[in-house]
Amino acid sequence: MVSTAMSSLPVLRGAVFCGAQKRKGAEPGDRCRRPAGAGTDHPRYGYCSKHGGNTPTQQAGARMAVARDSAALYGVPRNVDPIDGLMEEYARTMGIVEALEAMVAQLSPSEIWWGVQSIEETEAAASDGGDGSLTPPERKVKSAAAMNLQVRLFNEERDRAVRIAETILKLDLENRRVAIGQSHVAALVQILLSGELGLNEDQRRTAARMLRMMDAQAIEGELVS
Secondary structure, X not given: OOOOOOOOOOOOOOOOEOOOEOXXXXXXXXXXXXXXXXXXXXXXXXXXXXXXXXXXXXXXXXXHHHHHHHHHHHOOOXXXXXXXXXXXXXXXXXXXXXXXXXHHHOOOHHHHHEEEEEEEEOOOEEOOOXXXXXXXXXXXXXXXXXXXXXHHHHHHHHHHHHHHHHHHHHHOHXXXXXXXXXXXXXXXXXXXXXXXXXXXXXXXXXHHHHHHHHOHHHHOOOOOO
């Protein structure tokens, strides 16, 4: 009985065919055309059940392929601090705004206010002359007064950037991040001052120099007078 351990996995972009070399006197290069993973718990991935698809090695390889495709499709989970995440999202949005602005700048006035609603294109057909020639396809473009999609996206991303900026300012995130960094450095300072480490004066001065590179304000006058 086929296991359902992978039945909940998303359908991604695995191979179409099994692709294993056929046996029993088959010519070299004669590959199995059954669906990839047919008869196994990893459909669309790896060999079919007739060519070792249910072996532990094939199952492990298929799982790795699914994980790799899932990461490419959905992104690998990241442990991101909420403050850093919001700042990163603002920077990403501003990058999109800049790219869309460059696209909008290349539009003509008519392209901004007149948008294509539909395009109909007929197929080439035999002419009535009976000489085998074809009537060229006809292309009909229907336009209407409407704001260009690029302009709309540009405006939407600008609004998004403003909302994120307002949130950042309202929460005072940059100062919070600085304060958190300073508290971390201050904690390191206290550790270095601890007698349990047994650091000599030169070692403490070297550590102080390194910590100043991280945040001068947090350690000013703490270690070296």
